[in-house]
Amino acid sequence: MTESILVNIDDKEVAVPKGTLVVDAAKRVDNDIPVFCYHPKLDPVGMCRMCLVEVGTPLRDKETGEMMFEENGQPTINWMPNLQTACTMVVSDGMCIRTTTSQVTRARKDVVEFLLTSHPLDCPVCDKGGECPLQNLTMSHGSSESRFLLEEKMNIEKHVPLGDLIFLDRERCIQCARCTRFQDELVGDSVIGFDERGRSLQIITHSDPGFDSYFSGNTTDICPVGALTTTDFRFGARPWELAHTPSVCPHCPVGCNLHINTRRSGQDGNWSIKRVMPRQNEQVNEIWICDKGRFGHHFVNNSDRLTAPMVRRHGELVETSWDVALGLVSEKLQSSNGSIAGIAGERLSNEDLFAFRNLIQVNEGSVSQWPGLLGGGDLVQKVGVGVDTDLAKLGSDTAILVIASDLSEEAPLWWFKVRQAATKLGASLDKSRAALIVANARETKLDKIAKYCVRYNYGDEVRTILALSHAVSDGNTGIMGSIAANDNDDVIAAAKAISAAKNLIIIYGGEGQSYAASNALAQACSNLLIAKGNVGKKDNGLIPVWTHCNTQGAWDMGVKPAGVSATEFVADADVILLAGADPVGDGEPLPENSFVVVSELFKTKTAISADVVLPAQAFVEREGSYTTGDRRVQRFYPALPCSENVLPDWEIFQRIANEMGVGDVSAGPAAVMRQISLQVPQYRDISYENLAAVEEQWPDIGGEDSYYGGTGFQNTGGLGVQTLSLIESGFSVSPGDVDPIGLATGELLGVPVTVLYDRGSTFVKSEIMNSRISDPYIEINVGDALTHNVTDGDMVSLILNGKERELIARVSNDVPQGAVLIPRSMDGPMLRGVVPVNINTIDHGSKE
């Protein structure tokens, strides 16, 4: 515990931890010292001078060091001659602060006046109007009269694109540097900065494409004025017209909390999403989201959406009623004698997955997870990271090992948080940093912030962990399956750091992994954690970097990967039931003569070839819950109305079961969660009520007062609840065998990797992101490119899963020799592990 000290703010005594800033100390007693540049997530800079206060310290006798007192017994206070910035001043014992004197009031008025001398009168058309700190502080501290001559105002550019996502209005900028500090300090993408000086000081971008950062949208939230706006929301609506709904991001396993703003159009009466903002959840995403989460919501409104149930008649899919469609499905299921295969997508909610599995199970069919690329979900249930771990707050007593993951692409907010842990410069300089160990076959963004990097060849992931384990256990083979490190200095150095650390977190990803390999990797990681005792407690344990938002939920609901392609999995089934899964689109065809039922949002390839198609609601149209990779169950709420003809998946499956007489339809998703809590042990304490609970969070950002700007941050929808790992629930867990895995061989090996801006169906439909989403491509090493006569940007052809594909080749130094990186979800077939590939350049001349 940090020591607590007493300070006096406007004659009120407050106890605050040592090291607290005056501005934060005041906030704790609801004294909002006005700020512009200060933001509790950023290092103080003292630039705007809005927070000036009077500060005094107790006078001490020079000789004895004893405090001196007035006649009335009060300590004698030595008031500083100049006002001080409350945002940079750290409290000291007995410090006195005055925030209401005429001097302070005057200073606030003065700074607001100064800011307004160069500010435009844009409020009536400004996106920030209504939730603007400058507006608010002008109202509360400013003067009502203007002494500055309008003719002397500097008129500057108002529509400066900093890239295709963010616009700058130079006139509105108050030069607070929140945006640049966010990018420099927290993200490490220093792609925007100040140029010029004095009144010409302006934000510019120096990347190509402009403002090239996955986190760019956050700057528009923390900008205290309307200077930065997103292309998405710019001039789109006024804040007070918006409806607010808490939600959860469906794009990755982090589960960032979202705040969705919707509005009903005055023209057609339709509701639409106007803006997606982060919702504060300190443990999950703090007050940040990545640009995929912010801008990747446009699929909801897409015209490809299914709107009514359909059945195949005379070879054609025709619209029908739910009764007819569900009647047909239950009939088929009943007559199938258990020859049923169910495939459910990892992006479905827990409620959907639970209802789906129940339906298949009562019919004695088998279920699998789609796409189910990675293994280890059962191990995560056992030794997953301890409850209440906050990656950003890990300190020097913790080692973080990341293997087979480019976190910045796969789980941006985890990357963001790990970066804080690995780079933050506390008061004690680098003594507060966690030791980040990055193991991967190639260099990724993580390497820049890592303390130790371990390189291996694709396929050697498990071996690398075993070697590390061996070195950690100091040669004694106490750790299951460990093998000698063969004098690999990097491995030995990393092992030393692991041995030295009190806490250990292992984050394993899916780069180059097959299901079997990933299972073995998770097992090897778990064994190391168990052997070192780094399980079952905060700041310790295993974190999977799943490929989808609710993969963990799928495991928990008993929907596990089959370990094989969908084609193989369904081979003998008479009836195939799919929900949120498009194997046909991903190159895994279904048998011609099975009866195929699809529950979907869109007319996917699987849907248009099915026998029955059931339209499902998107996550923003309904309630539900997702479980993050670190096992936090979180609720999302309906933000948009939905046609009555489109149903949530759970209800579809429960209605089928009901039709068949093997189950009831729940009253709502909360009731489904009640059933889950009865049947799934880890969820026994979870209910919609406790998922919706909110506690006070610190720093307190957002809320009605817009103190730091951005009303969106306020969390009214719940912080979610983490499920206990088995070991936290008191069970003992022992290491398991690490199954050997076969390695692919070949001159060139295709390696599946994840990129954030992929061509997945929920993302590629966001048109504003189109310029950032690449055409399908592969990445190849310089030497291999030379051998195969490929130059950067060439179209090449590649046989993948038996099909020829044409893609762009990017030639790069970062790709290891012999590897061809093939990004997942790039319109191509599903790659279930490393496969040998052949590359041919396409001679367009002869083809024509």
Next chain:
Amino acid sequence: MTEYLLLRHRNRGEENIADLDTYLSLGGFEAYERVVTTMTPQEVIDIVKASGLRGRGGAGFPTGVKWSFLSDRFPRYVVANSDESEPGTFKDREIMEQNPFQFLEGLMICAYAAQAEVAYNYCRGEFWELTQVLESKVRQLNDRGLLGRRIFDTDYSLQINHHLGAGAYICGEESALLESIEGKLGQPRLKPPFPADRGLYQLPTVVNNTETLTNVPLIISRGPEWYKSIGTEKSCGPKIMCLSGHAKHPGNYETPLGITFRELIFDLAGGIRDDKALKAIMPSGASAPFLPASDEVLDTPLTYEDIPKIGSQLGSASIILLDETVDISWAALKTMKFFEHESCGKCTPCREGTYWMYHLLGRINSDKAEQADVDLLGEVAQQVVGKCLCPLGDFATSAVFSGIELFQQDFNLHIATAVNGKDDSNTK
């Protein structure tokens, strides 16, 4: 003046002191050798402390005390501040052009005292040719083994790098200067932490003015007691006074600290050009308040302690003389133009206030202002002073406050013209 201590090249017989062999033959680098081979860093710091040397960059902070503040972390850096950006300052340039080795020797002794193995000399961009010359001098020192690895066969190594500014006054401020060396936009940092704790690349750093450092070899070779005997008790040693404006003989004058304005202006510099009357003095370039040319002022000694008593600062002793023909409201306008142009823009009062004050002064000088505008000018200055992140904001208000207070008639004249102009138009 019998002997030049800083502008040594002006001494008869030492003209060619910018040549390394000549400098060496005259005892150059003996102090440095003695320091590196026989003294501990602490001993060097103690000597400099005892000498009473104060920083010549403007603030007059005791140099030895500054060196003793370094945090206990390594590596450390030392930086010579040769930005020389204050209007009316031109002393560091003459030192570096004519007596470069004494300056470099001072920098090297400072580096040893700070246990820094890398030193920088930060020069204003306009000094690019001079910087090339200095770089070749540094190469010579490397060739002679005075810089480089294991100097004089000790464990001490040192290299000197040069860095050029890009034309910003604020980069003379030490923390903005450090940002600039780091390749960032030149803006001051918040203090504390001070450079001695978190300086260049967040490591302990000493920043000293070029002239300050040029004193150091003298102190080592002749001893602190000798040094203290020059100047006054609180302002010791020789100082280069940069005299410009309406002086009959403008230029650099090296004198002991403590001579009076009168002695400098009338005895040494021959008085005022065309024998006009002296109206005002800007004792520290654009940064400090105007002084009226009263007897009290003229008889004030040029020291760090005496000039504040009459309402201004010695600063870097860039003394600009204004004769009777000068309209002080015009001088204030020019000064404000400078600050409006040089404000880095980091903090609100300075960024917006200098712009506003510049426009108000412009209005006054073009006879379009009313008395209310002059009052507003004073209020705006009041809104700026004491509220900025670095001293530049305060500097910018000096000319306004002192101008209005001491030379109100100059402002009144413009207001009267404006009023008359209006009356004229009314009667027409």
